[in-house]
Amino acid sequence: MMRSLYSGVAGLKTHQTRMDVIGNNIANVNTTAYKSQSMTFSDLMYQTTQAASGANPTTGVGGINARQIGLGAKTSAIKTAITTQGASQTTNDPFDIMITGDSFFIVNNGQNNYFTRDGSFYVDGAGNLAMTSTGYNVMGWKVDPNDASAIKQDTVSALRIMTTENMTYPPEATKSARISGIIDKNDTNVNAAAGKIMNLEFYDNQGYKYTAKLSVHSTTTDGTFTVQLDDILDSKGKTVLADKTKASLQQNNTNVTAPVLEFDLKNGSFKNVGTAGGTESTLTLHFDTGTFPSFTDITIDFSKCSNLNNNGSSTVSPIRGDAKGNGAGRKVGEMSGIEIQKDGMIYANYDNGCSRLLGQIAVATFANASGLAKEGDNLYSATQNSGDFDGIGKDITTGGGYMNTGVLEMSNVDLSSEFTEMITTQRGFQANSRIITVSDTLLEELTNLKR
Template sequence: MMRSLYSGVSGLKVHQTKMDVIGNNIANVNTIGFKASTVQFSDVFYQTTQSASGANALTGMAGMNAKQIGLGTTLSSISASMSTQGGAQRTDNATDIMITGNAFFVVNNGNGNYFTKNGSFTIDGSGYLATESGYYVMGWSPDPADPNKIKQDTVNKIAIQTPENSTTPPEATTDVTLKGNIDKTDSNLTGDGYIISSEFYDNLGNAYTAKIKLEKDTAATKDENQYKMTLAGITDKDGKAVTSALMTGVTFGGDNYTIDATGKITGTGTSAIVKFDANTGAFISTSTGTAAAPIKTLDMKITAASDTTGKVTLFGKEGVIKYDLSSITQYSTTGACSISSSKGSLENTGAGKKVGNLSGISIQTDGKIYGSYDNGTSKLLGQIAVANFANPAGLESIGGSLFAATQNSGEFDGKGKDVSEDGGKFSTGVLEMSNVDLSSEFTNMITTQRGFQANSRIITTSDTLLDELINLKR
């Protein structure tokens, strides 16, 4: 009689535990990255009142099955549904990331590595990628030997808006392209000259503007299809004339110029010449070049005041900026010239750059993080690493949407993997929602309630039988 009582008690205990798990699942229905758990029962050992016997040919007796009385149920397992992907919740936050696949983010709080599906990340006050609960997101850094590649080594925290990543170095301008049309009827060509403003950078990121004067060639040949180009001045970003304290001299198109303490520039040689075809208006050549052997560029070489070697690097490679004039034409238009200057060659090289300030980041599907800078530079900042386990259900939940490795999950090697190695990917601007299925949970809740009720009836009925037994003496 007492066996049924204890069987009922065991049934109450396991159904109560299952209800606890169901309650936790439902409570976390909106927890980012939460993995629902399921409960499994198993029967416990039996009391054998008679063992099984085989048939006996001598006595003619048939075989008999064992006679066993079960002693209730016990908890077999509580397993998290790690392989079931939760839905995607759109956030449009650039640092919110969802993993497609069975991999986990690796995070660290200084005491060790932990693992999570919650990709709600932010950038902390020190400029590192971190979780909102203060764990660093782990990954790899660019290879010092080649900053455009990732060095997959032991995982470490990922620097985003740190001092070394907040800016990118400037570049000096080495090429300038002049485009547009020269209309020979423009009165400026025979007056004060047509001024072309040409911007360029030095290798410290300082911006300057060269004033280039275009005018008709008044030499004895009086060729209406060629023009003189001279340097009229150089100003800084504030429009102030650059003085000899910064530049002691400039060579433009073979003509030497001196700069005095007030910024006045004076040419001491022959002006550069630009030639055009009289019949087609097309560019022919600069200076001494010909149609058969055209020279399409004019060089401007700047000598810095601090230069003592003759090889100036402050204003580009040895201080030389090449001006490409091959795109200029000589057509009759509205009576006005329209020449513009742009930094860089026709192949978009040599434009130079100012100092770049970090303006945003983007995270690729493989976890590589690129910084965008306001000077047009894109820089590789790092890559998010992931962890894979042979048995992800063997991970131990420690709260805070975090898991710890156990002997049954498999160990983390400390290096991690590229998420794309196993066909996974990252999606930015979305988070993985809980994988709790409410319809299943409510169904399990009903069956669990009925199971609990049935086991309680075992106890009350057994108690009634015991009461009847005690009353036999009356």
């Protein structure tokens, strides 16, 4: 039989395999994070009809090259463009995450770790972050039990971000407040019997909201004013200060009925020279713990007040918290959303303005990512040629990568290249089929010789 028949058959098989690869690429043109494949050929083993011989220096006869006849082609390699980044697709889903860089998400089916670039995640019924397609748990690191603001990078585990504890943020009593603005001595409110009213809203340690009604009054001494506590109301506007002795303003731990706020008219500076003495610029709103066990004393800073001409209008007003916002207090916070940062840190946001670190998504990198084995469902597993996974993973930013939320990585298949490859594959297949046709014709001529 003619060797060309087998060469033609080998060519048909390899071109068919190449068409299978192309077809798989095109079929996955819209598969999330799919990595395109390409196939290369190599020639098949050769039949040597005459071995090579060297030159003869005695006779001067030159050498002769070997005579070898090839037996077709075979598949050399099927390569995956695994490190080629796919384009981004906007979804606006906060749990859709795209990796930029060469890293992989780590997911687990309960027994084994797998790796994927498919960042389409959701929160399952148990509160775990999981793959939408398979339900496999997304793996990462938990919060350091000794520091709620830090991550403990240890062996990866499932990220359970929706727990009963995480759904709310505890309340905190108000401890600090500050009053700022201008007191104008010509303000009719300051000179009225009721004074300039200031409402200081604050929280107790159970998260209930109250309002302390303070008032600023003028005195017979130019440039001096008094401040007093008039009432404390609950969130429904009902007084809780039936006994006026149970809450008071203090200076230097001493109750004072009407501390004097002295203002230097020359430069607008402030100092407190209340009846208890001292020059501190703060007062304390003190509560009797027997009557108000859930309340915490509030330090009120007046240092940002000034006595200036403001066309008869005073602008002083209280704000919860110190200059840095500390001690403002808060109500119980209900979870309002989840935020995943570029480094994979997961934070819960609450409607009381607070946030809490819930964990961090870890990633895996490999010395030879192309050596990963495909497992279907957009998953890969480690092999001896890819390098091992150490069980801990890495912070994605250490390798210069980052995560984007609300987007997914698209397939990196280039349709124009695939169609071109399909044309050349089709022509190659046709040409190899002609080898078989012509070889068959030659054999037919040979069989006809007996006629």
